[in-house]
Amino acid sequence: ETGVTQTPRHLVMGMTNKKSLKCEQHLGHNAMYWYKQSAKKPLELMFVYSLEERVENNSVPSRFSPECPNSSHLFLHLHTLQPEDSALYLCASSQERGAGAFFGQGTRLTVV
């Protein structure tokens, strides 16, 4: 069992659909993250959840909605996406400041 598990691994959705990405970490970490990786671009931090705070990247469109019910689970709810939202979405977790994040295998999202 890997430390950070993401489901599904691949997702194709229409622009009018609603779907959710799921992330689960088995490392006992207290912070979780969503990153977006588009072709030819650096990884972009989308959202951070920790015991202390939720830090949200203001540039993330409202069609992306995170949910963190507990320290082990993180969701990314998707609705009315655009084709340019097609990307690899990576979940990560970390325990402490500067410890580095451990990543899941990602969800390859295609919006048609």
Next chain:
Amino acid sequence: AQKVTQAQTEISVVEKEDVTLDCVYETRDTTYYLFWYKQPPSGELVFLIRRNSFDEQNEISGRYSWNFQKSTSSFNFTITASQVVDSAVYFCALSGGPISSGSARQLTFGSGTQLTVLP
């Protein structure tokens, strides 16, 4: 603001050659952390190393070695005797900021270097 620059977009080497991946960073924080990650075709980002700003000692792990130079704000990664399995995208990353700030947990990534090792 923090910034990480990986000027080498793509590198190709022949197996058994040594290869160095460059990383230059910018930060105003006095305490910060540097990382290298490997991303194979499967997509998962694999953590390779962490280095804090107070420790400039170079590190070697098997065929991997890292050269941290604060004076030039660089954190370069060398693979010795490269192998085909080393083919991947390699990312350098930086985190820093006040302990009370959520930014301390956030990683700023470079754009990555695609390494191809040919047999």
